[in-house]
Amino acid sequence: MSELLSKFYKKTTAERNKIIKELTHQDFQSTTLSEEQGSQLIENYLTNYAVPLGVGLNVQVNHQAYLVPLATEEPSVVAALSNGGKILGNIDATTKERRIIGQIIMKCHPENNLEQMTQQIEKNKDHLLEVANQYCESIRSYGGGPVDIWLKGYPEDLPEFATIYLSFDPVDAMGANQLNTVLEALAPDVSRIIDTEVVMAILSNYQDLALTQAMVEVPIDRLKSNQYSPEQLAQRIEWASHYAQLDPYRAVTHNKGIMNGITALALATGNDTRAIEAAVHAHASRDGQYRGLSQWNYDAEDGVLKGELTIPMPVATVGGTLSSHPQSQQVLKTLNVTSAKELANVMVSVGLIQNFAALRALVSEGIQAGHMQLQARSTAQQVGTLPEELPDMVHLLMQQSEINQRVAAQLLDKIRKNK
Numbered sequence: 001m002s003e004l005l006s007k008f009y010k011k012t013t014a015e016r017n018k019i020i021k022e023l024t025h026q027d028f029q030s031t032t033l034s035e036e037q038g039s040q041l042i043e044n045y046l047t048n049y050a051v052p053l054g055v056g057l058n059v060q061v062n063h064q065a066y067l068v069p070l071a072t073e074e075p076s077v078v079a080a081l082s083n084g085g086k087i088l089g090n091i092d093a094t095t096k097e098r099r100i101i102g103q104i105i106m107k108c109h110p111e112n113n114l115e116q117m118t119q120q121i122e123k124n125k126d127h128l129l130e131v132a133n134q135y136c137e138s139i140r141s142y143g144g145g146p147v148d149i150w151l152k153g154y155p156e157d158l159p160e161f162a163t164i165y166l167s168f169d170p171v172d173a174m175g176a177n178q179l180n181t182v183l184e185a186l187a188p189d190v191s192r193i194i195d196t197e198v199v200m201a202i203l204s205n206y207q208d209l210a211l212t213q214a215m216v217e218v219p220i221d222r223l224k225s226n227q228y229s230p231e232q233l234a235q236r237i238e239w240a241s242h243y244a245q246l247d248p249y250r251a252v253t254h255n256k257g258i259m260n261g262i263t264a265l266a267l268a269t270g271n272d273t274r275a276i277e278a279a280v281h282a283h284a285s286r287d288g289q290y291r292g293l294s295q296w297n298y299d300a301e302d303g304v305l306k307g308e309l310t311i312p313m314p315v316a317t318v319g320g321t322l323s324s325h326p327q328s329q330q331v332l333k334t335l336n337v338t339s340a341k342e343l344a345n346v347m348v349s350v351g352l353i354q355n356f357a358a359l360r361a362l363v364s365e366g367i368q369a370g371h372m373q374l375q376a377r378s379t380a381q382q383v384g385t386l387p388e389e390l391p392d393m394v395h396l397l398m399q400q401s402e403i404n405q406r407v408a409a410q411l412l413d414k415i416r417k418n419k
């Protein structure tokens with residue numbers, strides 16, 4: 001496989017597709033979302049909005065190699081993943097449990113007492129779980145369903161409200177529809193048992209019971225840079241990681257870099273990108289301050305750079321849109337994952353690799369060197385540069401103090417006049 005994929009980015013699109021078809025039996029060029037399928041997915045359907053789909057290489061998770069399709073409009077994201085993956089090598093990833101949480105939020109009467117309500121729910125727990133089980137037989141047949149139920153109030157801040165929390169095992173689905181059905185079915189029983197008024201019943205996108213951890217230890221001799229020794233580069237990456245813990249201005253950018261790969265893979269697999277982003281950013285501010293999500297530490301004694309990223313990853317391999325979207329199905333087959341836990345492991349590893357690639361560039365040659373080369377290609381194409389004109393155009397654009405469509409159009413004019 002590695003022979004076929006060497007200098008993959010220098011091949012033509014047709015050659016790349018041929019190789020991927022040989023490796024995965026997936027024909028990306030002939031699979032599209034039909035008008036009929038599109039109009040079944042959303043309302044007032046008009047057409048499909050195209051986002052480029054590329055493939056990230058060199059991703060190895062738990063000693064298994066993955067081809068990682070990414071749907072993104074941003075130049076250099078795919079290159080950065082392949083580049084970071086090539087340097088880091090194997091990532092160890094684990095997802096111990098995947099539970100989602102739902103809420104039944106209630107307005108209490110003045111006579112409601114938090115302690116008594118808690119006792120009532122505890123006393124009726126088995127009954128409530130039995131009712132909940134009746135509304136999700138399908139997911140139970142896969143080994144999932146309701147796990148636990150408890151009540152919580154906020155007596156000091158909002159004494160007039162209390163919430164029933166229900167944890168739920170969605171197995172390989174995201175579980176949002178499944179859990180919402182259960183919560184709405186359960187709400188009348190709850191309000192009867194503790195005599196409160198139900199305000200709403202809905203799953204939470206705060207996913208602190210569905211954490212995935214990705215870890216890597218990279219020998220520093222793999223860290224190459226023109227300006228810095230491997231030791232200096234490892235040290236500078238550690239500084240970048242520590243600083244992102246302190247300053248929200250930097251932390252948000254740091255985490256955006258992590259999400260470059262994660263959101264692109266979530267979109268390609270037909271997962272709910274908003275749910276993933278909401279959960280991840282909430283996790284970044286779990287102690288009250290928004291912080292960088294990854295940690296990089298340089299162990300000078302062992303000569304290794306250690307990286308770690310632990311975040312919620314509420315992904316699915318079945319259900320929702322992804323089961324009926326032909327391109328999502330194709331992407332999942334290409335990834336060759338067999339469970340949502342495995343997909344979560346790959347997702348978070350992609351985030352760690354993407355973060356490493358960005359930090360490595362930022363603390364050495366700077367982000368513009370690599371990113372702008374690819375941005376220049378994209379700007380050149382936007383003004384109608386032909387493939388045979390592209391190398392000259394990119395070369396000229398990279399010498400400009402500013403890269404934009406106006407500059408690119410002037411240069412293209414010049415190239416064509418000088419032909």
Ligand SMILES: CC(C)(COP(=O)([O-])OP(=O)([O-])OC[C@H]1O[C@@H](n2cnc3c(N)ncnc32)[C@H](O)[C@@H]1OP(=O)([O-])[O-])[C@@H](O)C(=O)NCCC(=O)NCCSC(=O)C[C@@](C)(O)CC(=O)[O-]
Binds near residue numbers: 258
């Ligand atoms: C851009 C690179 C990869 C160049 O990196 P390079 O050192 O010129 O790469 P190389 O020529 O040594 O090639 C190494 C490998 O990279 C891949 N590669 C190399 N070039 C390409 C290409 N054209 N197309 C596809 N793949 C490419 C490819 O896999 C290649 O292996 P090979 O095929 O030779 O065996 C590097 O500078 C890099 O990783 N930069 C980081 C870019 C990045 O993170 N972009 C995200 C957008 S910026 C942003 O949104 C977030 C940010 C940065 O603000 C976050 C933060 O602040 O933390």
Ligand SMILES: NC(=O)C1=CN([C@@H]2O[C@H](COP(=O)(O)OP(=O)(O)OC[C@H]3O[C@@H](n4cnc5c(N)ncnc54)[C@H](O)[C@@H]3O)[C@@H](O)[C@H]2O)C=CC1
Binds near residue numbers: 138
């Ligand atoms: N706040 C949020 O994030 C909300 C999200 N949504 C949307 O809900 C959708 C996802 O809901 P789901 O309940 O996941 O989808 P779903 O309603 O399609 O349910 C999953 C189905 O897959 C079946 N299944 C087959 N094999 C399975 C396996 N191995 N493991 C688990 N289930 C298996 C289940 O029995 C179930 O019928 C997404 O489209 C999401 O955007 C909906 C409401 C709110």
